[in-house]
Amino acid sequence: MTDANWLYENFDTAGSAIGFRVNKKLDEVQSPFQKIEIYESTDWGNVMLIDGAMMVTTRDNFLYHEMMSHPALFTHAAPKTVVIIGGGDCGTLREVLRHPGVEKAVQCDIDEQVTRMAEKYFPELCESNGDARAEILFDDGIAYMANCAPGSVDIVIVDSTDPVGPAEGLFNKAFFESCHRALKDDGILVQQSESPLVLLDLIKAMRAEMGKAGFTTFQTLPFPQPCYPTGWWSCTLARKGQGFDFREADARAKPFETLYYTADIHKGAQSLPPFVAKALGEG
Amino acid sequence: MTDANWLYENFDTAGSAIGFRVNKKLDEVQSPFQKIEIYESTDWGNVMLIDGAMMVTTRDNFLYHEMMSHPALFTHAAPKTVVIIGGGDCGTLREVLRHPGVEKAVQCDIDEQVTRMAEKYFPELCESNGDARAEILFDDGIAYMANCAPGSVDIVIVDSTDPVGPAEGLFNKAFFESCHRALKDDGILVQQSESPLVLLDLIKAMRAEMGKAGFTTFQTLPFPQPCYPTGWWSCTLARKGQGFDFREADARAKPFETLYYTADIHKGAQSLPPFVAKALGEG
Structure with missing residues (x-):
């Protein structure tokens, strides 16, 4: 989910969340297997999400x-x-x-x-x-x-x-x-x-x-x-x-x-x- | 900020956020120095926030x-x-x-x-x-x-x-x-x-x-x-x-x-x- 320019992943299994501040969505594709989204963040470079879960950031x-x-x-x-x-x-x-x-x-x-x-x-x-x-x-x-x-x-x-x-x-x-x-x-x-x-x-x-x-x-x-x-x-x-x-x-x-x-x-x-x-x- | 029952801390300095799923706010006090809030979370026990920043959870x-x-x-x-x-x-x-x-x-x-x-x-x-x-x-x-x-x-x-x-x-x-x-x-x-x-x-x-x-x-x-x-x-x-x-x-x-x-x-x-x-x- 997003709130203004904050992008969150709510991890239901553990009741905890991770989020990044983003400038904009750069890309999105629905593959035969999953939805892949790319955001440009303010401090972490690009961020890849798969089915809403954070996968990779440039920074970490x-x-x-x-x-x-x-x-x-x-x-x-x-x-x-x-x-x-x-x-x-x-x-x-x-x-x-x-x-x-x-x-x-x-x-x-x-x-x-x-x-x-x-x-x-x-x-x-x-x-x-x-x-x-x-x-x-x-x-x-x-x-x-x-x-x-x-x-x-x-x-x-x-x-x-x-x-x-x-x-x-x-x-x-x-x-x-x-x-x-x-x-x-x-x-x-x-x-x-x-x-x-x-x-x-x-x-x-x-x-x-x-x-x-x-x-x-x-x-x-x-x-x-x-x-x-x-x-x-x-x-x-x-x-x-x-x-x-x-x-x-x-x-x-x-x-x-x-x-x-x-x-x-x-x-x-x-x-x-x-x-x-x-x-x-x-x- | 909160979204339904998720409580987030947006850490502006680093453009990243941390959050917990909460059941309810248990207490809140404005001291002469800062605002202290206590939430009951679903998975992390109680959570203390000071001026909106996560300070302590029972679990970690x-x-x-x-x-x-x-x-x-x-x-x-x-x-x-x-x-x-x-x-x-x-x-x-x-x-x-x-x-x-x-x-x-x-x-x-x-x-x-x-x-x-x-x-x-x-x-x-x-x-x-x-x-x-x-x-x-x-x-x-x-x-x-x-x-x-x-x-x-x-x-x-x-x-x-x-x-x-x-x-x-x-x-x-x-x-x-x-x-x-x-x-x-x-x-x-x-x-x-x-x-x-x-x-x-x-x-x-x-x-x-x-x-x-x-x-x-x-x-x-x-x-x-x-x-x-x-x-x-x-x-x-x-x-x-x-x-x-x-x-x-x-x-x-x-x-x-x-x-x-x-x-x-x-x-x-x-x-x-x-x-x-x-x-x-x-x-």
Whole structure:
């Protein structure tokens, strides 16, 4: 909803709202899957909404994109093949491709219009789309993972919208089983896992579904994300038994710049607040 | 402003907004200093607003109160005398008094009505108000610090509202000079320092004023705080030359429970994201 020039997202699940002051609506498209809107804000650059939910702002998307990619890529010993399910704004793809060892990164988002809008209004997120290692598909991510060759992928990153609408099927056992089969034995699944303050039940339920699919070790990493409900978000990593020690020396010597991620931020995120650890049975 | 049963705070400085779904307004008082309102929310317990700005919710205040107190108290070698300027909701006082070594904690808030409202709607924050070590004053914090005996205080915590209105005088050189004089040589000043994403200029300006007042070493610690603009907040510690290594073993063995603060969270917060470190000249 909007009030004069303020644009709000009322997040019913948690009874909290996030908003930005905007100058004008720049674009709007109803794709076969969802409504995508772009606003020009006064202080946050451009803002993309999908079905009324804030997805990306120019100003703060680096937090999410860096944390969805670098912790997993520095945890895997030598990631070469990465699949991104969702992620149509291409920001996660850009971060993944910063790792020189990555040989192939497939991005499979069901909605081509998200990428077309990103190219137009968030061109900086799409600057690696022409990388020879990138393959950008517009297709059903559930089918893509189901058809993936077994043991062919090092890291699957599920960069999805909330678990309602098109993304609902990306949070259940059947999908996670496909990911488990596609991943090599030392592979890592990464899923955006919502707010650690108000959606702990969702994180627990998601981990339970991952567990039913065969994953046995989990790590939830919190990070700030102002444009998402409560301003505090998380990603969850799942593996087939391995731990989550990461290549700290490599992370410290990384050959690219970041705005948020560092080896120390990574280590810090690994220490969960007691109320989160307790809820997740790690306390 | 409110829309049906949603209550928003439009934060003009950063062009962002925070909101909560509420059932009803429980109370309202216009004190000589400010308007205090209490709402019952659907998911966040009670919410206190001062002059339209979200101050405290039942659900998430632990983040702020723990981070305003424990990092400083575990950084000081043996804090005995603590002064809290502002902090009328008494939540910071409660956390300070969890430290058995503290012999005296003075809370000086200019507005008695804040404490009266907290006693009624946030009684859990006031549960240590009867502690024999607590002294609760309703007076001008600027005058209190100016009149403090030199070298008499171990830690000053400035738990204030934003630097407009009654709290404006708590962010400048004159006030920080009073704090500097009142603090012992190994003392620590703690100031809530707003959002590390959108208010870096304020943090820099505040550090500059602290510097003019004689403080020479600084540490800004970010933490999540959903009810404040952007959901990402910070406190800044200032000292007279000493560093910020903390009593890690004591923090690990602390004789009280916390929901957010741990020694590892403290260490994690000490590692600033590169964009913050760079802006503060620590990169």
